[in-house]
Amino acid sequence: MELRRDPITQSWVMQEDEEVIESQYGVCPLCPGQESLSPQAVYVHPYGQPTWQVRVIPHLRPLYRIEGDAQRRAQGIYDRMRNVGAHEIVVEHPDHHLPLSQQSDENIAQVIRAYVSRVVDLKKDRRFRYITVFRNQGATAGQDLEHPHSQITATPFVPRRVGYEIRSSEQHFRLKERCLICDVVGQEEVEQARTVEVNELFLAFCPFASRVPYETWILPRQHHWSFEEDLSSWDRQLRFGRFLKSILQRLESVTPTYHLVLHTSPNVHAKSERVDQWKSLAEDYHWHFEVLPVIPSRYKSYSLKEVYYNSLCPEVAAEALRRGGVGT
């Protein structure tokens, strides 16, 4: 496997060069008692106890390899590099049948704490420019193992969409000396039409130009560029966990299937040729989670030549989500 860059769009594509053989397990490799099926855990809570609550392990079929360096090389106008990086699984609970949205507030906060701890740790590695935390729920969203889990990847490049966000945030800041997402938060709080839920710390809303029905962003109302710094305390982890749980329950009232992805600041300590690259990043970038539901049948969404078509307008989606969720 190697990474190839599309010279037109600048996005990196993972290229498989050998046939993938699916390994089969007779039992769930993430369930308690099956720990010997997976590599040595990189994070366990509680630590040193006979039973665990949250566990992070290297992925059983990793997309990225931890050894060596990227070996960036050119082939004419094309760029390629090794798939160096990390790929981990966050096992969210010992119970095989307990989805994240049904877990206790404390357990969800422990999952958030595991994310924070792994992002901090992986950012110490200067080969990695970006750490992604994501969660696919449901087979049509690409969930491969049934056991409730999230995934973390560390990559030698910044993913394309995050790159776009960083560039437009920087442009906005240069013109207005304000954070773009803070401005969006301000506007959403005035209009309220797309608000799903808001409390003193966090806001969830359906973005103005939602790509798919019920697309929802979850973010801190106070500016912060870095997820792992902003949510470093147990109190913040608990409050965010509670908020996330409520949003997931609302979304699950319309669809059980979704992608959730964290967008946070890249690794500013990574090795790079460009020194002044992240000059205003702390002021202009604003971390957030994006949830992209996968809706079967009725609401068709598709992208035509990269133009998204969404049949449900975000104002209607937000209203449905405000009604749905807790207690329904």
Ligand SMILES: [Zn+2]
């Ligand atoms: Zn299991």
Ligand SMILES: [Zn+2]
């Ligand atoms: Zn901001």
Ligand SMILES: [Zn+2]
């Ligand atoms: Zn984003």
